[in-house]
Amino acid sequence: MDATESAGMLAVTLERGTVRVERSPLPQRRPGHALLRMRLAGICSTDLHLQRGYYGFSGRPGHEFVAEVVECDQSQWLGKRVVGEINLACRQCDWCARRLGRHCPNRTVLGIVKHPGAFAEYLTLPEENLHEAPAQLSDEELVFTEPVAAACEILEQVRIPDAAPVAVLGDGKLGLLIAQVLQLSGARVHVYGRHAHKMQLLSPLGIAYQVIGEVPPQVAYDFVVDATGSSAGLQHAVAITRPRGTLILKSTVHDRVVLDTAPVIVNELTLVGSRCGRFEPALELLASRRLILRPLIHDVFPLAQAQRAFERAAEKGVLKVLLKN
């Protein structure tokens, strides 16, 4: 560690739209936190939004990662390959007491809110956030733990009856994971998106799809997930949700979205905002090896080429781009 410390480490900084890779000091490990050496990290749509300055962000992004523990307080973690939950809760408020630390009002969030992220050689996280990686899973599978957990969160919030038809709008990275998680949970998923070549990746799971254009498809569902990230997508989602139906908002929508509330009220829709999820169900699902993940990886770059990786991730039609350490 001494050599590393003196030389610092490679780390990504986002600032005013630019992606810089530079040598930085190692992150300070606080008591109860572990120092982790990043092995593989994923670029998510949120990272692309952070690059564009969403929430005035500048700093070190990255919240999807696989790492190994190089320093820690509890010795059983040492050397372990881990994934980690991204919300750093205060552990003292009512939310934390209710095991909902991901809504803790005092929380910081890895790579998003006031905690340096995983796009670096090293990062820190509280030991209580860590989950040991199942040995049979590759880094390329484990790096999907966080977005799969976000997809699983839907099942924690909404009860979808067995074999119920569900529409997933949006064929981006998150949409394709949501479609799989819901299909494997017993729903009958139909994906609506712009890119047949992405959606057909899910055909082995029996997931149907339809390419759509500017007008909403003439269909109606009791359960709809909006993962489009666009105002137009949300309007389509509202339009295809049946009266008294449930529409799950799963986009990382960072712009103000114009929502006409009249159809929501007239049709008495229930809209459910959905964000991060617990890692346990995600790791269980990953361990089942039933998810289609490898075809979603479109590129892998060494950390030093993070700028190119961000450019690639922002290309139209490109799915997951990874950073390797």
Place this chain on the structure above:
Amino acid sequence: MDATESAGMLAVTLERGTVRVERSPLPQRRPGHALLRMRLAGICSTDLHLQRGYYGFSGRPGHEFVAEVVECDQSQWLGKRVVGEINLACRQCDWCARRLGRHCPNRTVLGIVKHPGAFAEYLTLPEENLHEAPAQLSDEELVFTEPVAAACEILEQVRIPDAAPVAVLGDGKLGLLIAQVLQLSGARVHVYGRHAHKMQLLSPLGIAYQVIGEVPPQVAYDFVVDATGSSAGLQHAVAITRPRGTLILKSTVHDRVVLDTAPVIVNELTLVGSRCGRFEPALELLASRRLILRPLIHDVFPLAQAQRAFERAAEKGVLKVLLKN
């Protein structure tokens, strides 16, 4: 009836912003429908929106009324004082089979969608839509049946625990009824609005209130009802709903509302659109005589003066305005 038929009847027509009262033919009574003589009718915010051409409406408005039956198929209704549900369902589709005729896709709606309304000497409704008026209730109480039913609808959609604090945003006609219905159901209601003189009408029921301005109050609730009818109001409502909380959309919002979905997603809010309700619970509540209704009536006009009545109803700070036949 012969004299009336030959002379036609007085009826209100809305067209391109104007309110006209003119002699019109009596409405045709179809089989299974009753011909009703209107006794008292209420002007609702929706009527004011219809006047402004919402949904390109032109025609005869009015959906809050008390009437008496002058012609019908089932003789037991003859001469009865009645109120009536406003959705005319097809009785043949799946929605109707599930007793959710108010979501029937083929429905017409009294005074709103393709069925002439109650702002006339006579109207028609299917006999199955009628409810006999409890004898002890005055017309001035019964005319609130429809909006009270709309308020009661919330309790059918959302389970609010006993004594739970609930914020109602908006001190218009509907907001004040919602506040009462929820308070009487066991919640602890706090109304936030612009007009102390309106909100203090509810003090006898122990309903707290606070006058608010342009910024949301610094409060947080697990249950919030938006009855403001404005984009700004909805933003406030989102801002004061706790993570994982429930926000009930109860406005008749006819303009496009700009909703920033980010806080809905980040805080995993549940938004529930809520519209019309069944009349049974409303009539039960009215019969309990616990609702504060008389002080909400700000004016009564004869039908012939409907134009003045609409003007009065549109004045700032004015609550319910009635039309008497």
